[in-house]
Amino acid sequence: MDILDPAVERYLEGLAASDDEPVLLEMEELARRNGFPIIGRLCGRVLEVLGLTVGAKRIFELGSGFGYSGYWWSRVTGPDGEIHLSDGDPANESKAMDFLERAGLAEPITYHVGDAVEELASVPGEFDIIYCDIDKGGYPDAWSASRERIRPGGLFICDNTLWSGRVTGESDEADVRSGWTEAIVEMTRAIEDDPAWRSIIVPIRDGVLVAVKSHRRR
Ligand SMILES: C[S@@+](CC[C@H](N)C(=O)[O-])C[C@H]1O[C@@H](n2cnc3c(N)ncnc32)[C@H](O)[C@@H]1O
Numbered sequence: 343m344d345i346l347d348p349a350v351e352r353y354l355e356g357l358a359a360s361d362d363e364p365v366l367l368e369m370e371e372l373a374r375r376n377g378f379p380i381i382g383r384l385c386g387r388v389l390e391v392l393g394l395t396v397g398a399k400r401i402f403e404l405g406s407g408f409g410y411s412g413y414w415w416s417r418v419t420g421p422d423g424e425i426h427l428s429d430g431d432p433a434n435e436s437k438a439m440d441f442l443e444r445a446g447l448a449e450p451i452t453y454h455v456g457d458a459v460e461e462l463a464s465v466p467g468e469f470d471i472i473y474c475d476i477d478k479g480g481y482p483d484a485w486s487a488s489r490e491r492i493r494p495g496g497l498f499i500c501d502n503t504l505w506s507g508r509v510t511g512e513s514d515e516a517d518v519r520s521g522w523t524e525a526i527v528e529m530t531r532a533i534e535d536d537p538a539w540r541s542i543i544v545p546i547r548d549g550v551l552v553a554v555k556s557h558r559r560r
Pocket of ligand 1: 379380381382404405406407408409410411412428429430431434456457458459475476477480
């Protein structure tokens with residue numbers, strides 16, 4: 343199921359072509375060649391605009407691959423920010439740091455290798471943004487681990503929350519792994535039902551959930 347009409351997607355991608363830059367293009371080419379699921383240009387823009395909107399300086403990312411989404415976060419914080427990337431596959435760390443160094447964006451980055459939720463627990467303090475893009479079965483635990491770690495006015499952002507339309511129950515596409523669709527829906531419902539948070543799924547690419555922690559006490 344297409345989330346966006348392909349013509350609309352092409353239009354938006356045409357606008358975002360102004361971000362063409364050699365290292366970014368190299369990362370996108372590597373993802374294409376290896377079939378690696380990066381967030382892509384439009385979702386990258388969504389992250390950058392949201393990060394700039396809340397003035398993010400301290401960000402934790404769950405599921406970082408070879409640093410493509412980290413590239414956009416680094417554009418947000420600048421070199422004096424603090425960005426924690428995390429991934430379970432040790433091969434991704436050196437690729438990410440090589441790309442980010444060549445793009446001049448490595449300074450605020452610390453890359454953690456290990457289970458992302460455990461790595462989050464190992465870094466103390468509150469974050470302006472926690473971004474989640476791990477295996478989808480882990481989404482409910484990622485949300486539970488993140489919700490108390492974000493400052494009031496800060497954001498929890500999560501990719502693939504429309505999951506090619508499978509979350510609607512009206513898609514013919516089989517789940518990639520058993521239970522992933524249910525886990526995405528469970529997390530989305532938990533956020534929707536949490537009175538301290540307001541959220542919306544932005545239907546760009548595969549659905550980007552954006553949740554803001556209320557300043558009000560409830
Ligand atoms: C969709 S890719 C991330 C893409 C990345 N956010 C980007 O756009 O550049 C998911 C990544 O999360 C990692 N991953 C999945 N589950 C994980 C977990 N529980 N802990 C740590 N890493 C995990 C995988 O190794 C993979 O590299």
